Ligand SMILES: Cc1cc2nc3c(=O)[nH]c(=O)nc-3n(C[C@H](O)[C@H](O)[C@H](O)COP(=O)(O)O)c2cc1C
């Protein structure tokens with residue numbers, strides 16, 4: 086397979102149609118979902134020449150975590166819907182690629198098991214952990230401790246989900262529960278026997294539900310999207326961990342300034358892959374103003390719509406330190422398991438390396454805003 090689109094087609098053939106729709110879909114009219122990719126097609130690259138772009142080095146250091154390339158695995162939920170071994174496979178592939186995997190809190194494998202799988206491949210894998218801060222802060226703190234003990238190196242708090250976006254494909258398919266046997270393992274009650282429980286997890290956890298009736302039996306909590314979150318919760322988390330705390334899912338330059346002001350370690354410019362508020366801008370279109378607002382004070386990551394090496398080049402040129410890929414990894418996983426994820430990551434690496442060379446760069450940091458034109 087030669088492109089991410091070919092991986093998506095292969096994944097679609099293998100996946101249950103409702104699960105394919107869950108992975109592929111976005112909120113409501115999917116305007117932002119499409120625009121994330123379309124926005125890159127509106128931008129043109131202006132290469133520099135005669136710069137000696139041999140001996141390229143794609144590696145970056147992000148808040149103390151080295152990565153072999155500025156292309157990370159964005160957090161995506163429920164990998165066991167795509168492959169029986171789910172996140173274990175993704176983690177091994179990311180570790181083999183030497184890149185950072187941001188593990189979703191909504192993973193269908195426990196963080197301890199994911200970390201162990203990554204360590205089979207690399208002694209010190211770059212795992213970060215994505216958090217939906219739960220209103221039950223004691224419970225949230227317990228998850229934080231679990232992730233720290235598993236050896237993760239940073240927390241990424243998702244802030245674009247005060248409520249869950251309305252995904253009409255899921256409504257149409259009545260996809261609101263994980264199939265029996267699959268659980269959001271990180272929400273199993275601490276100290277609970279992992280083999281216990283036999284109820285499904287509700288994906289569309291209503292904001293008012295802390296502990297659904299079914300989950301009371303299984304002791305697997307539902308993830309709560311909490312609309313009450315504010316900057317104090319970020320301060321709270323920072324007081325509970327020594328690890329870097331990033332926030333993911335901001336699109337407004339003023340929020341980027343506030344992030345700097347509140348001492349977060351880094352930000353991820355993201356619209357959740359077009360799955361939360363529909364009709365928000367493509368991430369690449371707001372990146373320049375956010376990069377300007379941050380002014381280099383902290384690392385800026387971006388995700389949404391990255392499918393080609395030229396997309397990575399454009400994002401780095403416009404001010405991102407690294408990018409995340411969500412769906413491409415899921416397509417690799419569904420289409421070909423560990424080999425599939427590895428192929429997707431290596432395809433993106435080679436594509437980026439070539440585009441970087443053609444732009445006259447040797448290192449991700451060589452790319453500059455004047456090399457992108459609308
Ligand atoms: C199926 C799916 C599940 C996701 N689950 C999560 C999640 O659990 N937590 C989170 O912060 N973001 C989640 N996201 C958003 C991704 O982290 C990322 O922002 C988005 O997928 C990037 O866009 P891309 O898929 O076009 O690369 C999910 C995205 C998808 C497609």
Ligand SMILES: CCCCC(=O)C(=O)O
Nearest residue numbers: 162191288290308357360
């Ligand atoms: C409760 C899990 C939410 C996963 C998610 O973030 C997504 O589907 O976009």
